[in-house]
């Protein structure tokens with residue numbers, strides 16, 4: 001699939017990994033529709049120029065995401081792909097130090113945003129892209145979801161986050177199998193630890209410890225390193241139905 005003059009929806013585009021993907025796709029000649037809960041996404045679209053528009057929205061809302069997809073259909077020649085980066089991190093022990101059980105609503109909220117939100121974006125994007133005229137090899141679209149290494153090596157306190165991301169991993173193959181008949185690929189990236197605002201609340205000594213835990217290179221990943229993998233997934237049609245760890249070899253303890 002080519003990026004030049006093609007239109008991509010990027011969720012979570014107001015920050016971190018999504019923002020880096022927007023910059024990279026526009027630099028490669030693509031058009032982007034940026035979706036985020038935060039208002040800042042409008043400024044991000046303005047910075048990127050005519051190739052970018054922003055639609056503020058919540059990935060868990062059917063109406064909001066349909067509006068994003070409709071905007072993408074009208075921004076160029078129709079929707080070619082989605083990079084779904086919107087997500088939240090959460091930490092809570094099953095039983096806290098006072099013996100209280102974890103908050104059930106907080107657990108459900110993480111799963112609702114990270115997992116149900118992913119399904120919502122995927123179903124609406126796939127329905128739209130299934131109507132595209134076929135390109136090379138009959139290809140009609142590509143969906144890139146974001147899991148996490150926590151899907152595989154979740155740490156203490158990550159029951160909700162790990163479960164939500166393991167769900168994203170679990171959907172990759174059945175979704176890729178089903179959408180193959182429409183020429184739509186589905187991939188997931190499982191990042192290790194990346195330098196984004198999501199990490200900003202973590203104390204400096206904990207970030208240093210995380211960097212040291214990466215076999216090589218001993219540092220956090222840069223958002224553009226993530227965006228480069230997303231770009232490769234878009235342009236390399238043999239990548240399908242797989243989850244790629246992008247983590248410098250880290251295995252969380």
Ligand SMILES: NC(=O)c1ccc[n+]([C@@H]2O[C@H](COP(=O)([O-])OP(=O)(O)OC[C@H]3O[C@@H](n4cnc5c(N)ncnc54)[C@H](O)[C@@H]3O)[C@@H](O)[C@H]2O)c1
Pocket residue numbers: 011012013014015016017018035036037038057058059060085086087088089113117146147148149190191192193194195196197198199
């Ligand atoms: N940064 C890391 O180290 C890391 C590691 C593994 C996985 N991830 C995953 O990568 C994705 C992007 O993370 P990031 O580091 O760029 O985080 P970030 O906090 O910088 O960006 C996430 C963006 O998602 C948006 N968002 C949150 N909930 C939303 C909703 N309901 N609807 C629309 N937008 C919403 C936020 O406003 C924010 O702009 C997340 O799914 C995260 O879990 C990040």
